[in-house]
Amino acid sequence: MSYTIGVVEDDKNIQSIVRAYLKKEGYDVIIMSTGEEGWEVWQTNPPDMWILDxxxxxxxxxxxxxxxxxxxEVPIIIISAKDDEIDKILGLELGGDDYLTKPFSPRELVARVKRLFKRTSLGKQMEQQPLERMKVGELLIYLDERRIFWAGDEFEVTTKEYDMLLLFAQNPNRAFSREELLLNIWGNDYFGSDRAVDDLVKRIRKKIPDIPLETVWGYGYRLRKDEE
Structure with a gap:
């Protein structure tokens, strides 16, 4: 299957380089210079991933x-000349799955595209088929559909919110350090602050107020599972 990648970038030189490297890997590429053009494409011919300036x-x-x-929840890679930590955090908070600072290596971009496709439902099927559903207390996860329920109510979650909830559900009562959560959810090539973990936990708690996602002070977080 050939995936289509939408690239929203107003620099003609970067457009050409990114298009050439992605096409070499077999991806179909749609180039846009403005957000308005990108939004029009999204409404008519949505790509499988966005690379977004x-x-x-x-x-x-x-x-x-x-x-x-x-x-x-289509995958989004943000590219920007802004390398301040606050800009990276804001991009990830708004739903970006990855962040690259200009100037970047086109090969690194391609590697991140491949990795992100593998981590999402658009990627290859895992070698070991996951369980159809997982339940921890009132938390119910439908793995194949990537759907989250709490106490019978469904909640819309982002890719990283889902990844964090699934990790906790697979390891109830286990305390994860912020560093472990960064590694498991963002990957070993993420170099931002561990504040991203706190922000993600905050968003989950806001969406699902009753979830027993507990702070382990000075260390990290755990999902409490009471004995039934």
Whole structure:
């Protein structure tokens, strides 16, 4: 299966380089120069992944990412000349799955595209078929459909929120350090602050207020499972 990648980038040189490297790997590529063009493509011919610049004329990348996340969990890689930690955190908070700072290696971008496809439902099927569902207390996860329920109610979650809930559900009562959570959810090539973990936990607690996602002070977090 050939995946289509939408690239929203106003730099013509970067457009050409990214297109060439992605096409060499067998991906179909749609190039857009503005967020407005990207949004039109999303409405008519949505790609399987977005590579998104932040500094765009008109609708910026943050707003575009926010709009996409309101409708879909399609993978998004953010590329930006902004390398401040706060900009990376904001991009990830708005729903970006990965963040690359300009100038970047095209080969590294391709590697991250491949890795992200593998980590999402659009990637290859895992060699060992997962269980159809997993239940921990009132938390119910349908693995094949990537759906989250709490006490019978369904909650819409982002890719990373799902990944964190699944990790906790697979290891109830186990305390994970922030470093372990970064490694398991963001991967070993993530170099941002562990504040991203705290922000992700905060979002989950806001969506599912009754979930027993506990803070282990000075260490990390755990999902409490009471004895039945």
């Amino acid at each position: 932040i500094m765009l004329p008109g609708m910026d990348g943050y707003e575009f990412c926010k709009r996409i996340r309101m409708e879909s």
